[in-house]
Amino acid sequence: MSMADPLRGLIVKGIAGFYYVKSGDEVFRCKARGIFKQRDMKPAVGDKVTMEVIPDNDDSLITDILPRKNSFIRPFIANVDCFAIVMAAARPDPVLPVLDKFLVMAEKNFTDVVICINKCDLAEDTRKAKGRKAAENIEEIKRIYGPIYPVVCVDSVNGTGFEDLMEHIKGKTTALAGPSGVGKSTILNRLIPEAFAETGNISEKSQRGKHTTRHSELFTIDEDEGTMIFDTPGFTSFDILEAEEEELQHMYPDIAKFVGGCRYNNCRHVAEPGCEVIKAVEDGHIDSKRYESYKTLLNEIRESKQY
């Protein structure tokens, strides 16, 4: 007797013990096989799975989870190809050490990156101080990060700059990351109108949007090209502190370029003599803000290992 190939699919949503698995044009509501619980494995949105369709039963059964490219704990998702890391040109002003943390998270999980500056409309009126500040913020991000990562400018209220953004996420499964209030939900609504991601109104005082997405969900932007995007409640905690201090230098591509030439081969590039990284900072080949954030994160990792 020959068994048919098991049906393959992609988990696009998980709610209350049910998983919604997309296979071709169909979405099957599934339960997970009991064995996963015993093995302490939980299917995640983004997982590629095999499943069994049970005749005369409303629900199908997830029988296996295929190996993951990466996975995250909060939000609990898997197989992210690309992070679109969102910062606002202003309101709220970009915080570069936070951008660096998201970049380290992306590097640690081997994803592509596109830095997306949103609210670029705020930089239009440079006759006003507010507009000049937004324009300066955009220029600074482009100057520091442009040589290392793709940087795109969008205005998600009016929908400008999205061709550029699409260029970098085409054919990939992308997750939006970034602080609250920068416009992630508004961008998502532009990219996939049926997502209906709720956009919080920014409060004048806190300059923060209210965040409302509770479940992670994976939406298709372009079926033929295989372009997909996660809607998540947001990345709040970072796995970065699980990194070894030795690893961190490799998660800054601009710093990694100079690693290997130092006098000591266990050089951490903090104050060691004969350090090529420190020399590159002094010579202006590495931006001093990036270097400072490297040292800050290195300290965070060291402190977390002391307990």
Ligand SMILES: Nc1nc2c(ncn2[C@@H]2O[C@H](COP(=O)(O)OP(=O)(O)O)[C@@H](O)[C@H]2O)c(=O)[nH]1
């Ligand atoms: N001026 C301007 N405001 C925007 C833009 N994108 C989003 N906003 C506003 O910023 C606030 C926060 O947006 P939201 O999408 O909820 O941010 P999230 O917390 O990152 O999901 C909302 O009031 C949006 O209307 C933009 O491109 N330009």
Ligand SMILES: [Mg+2]
């Ligand atoms: Mg949001």
Ligand SMILES: [Zn+2]
């Ligand atoms: Zn060094």
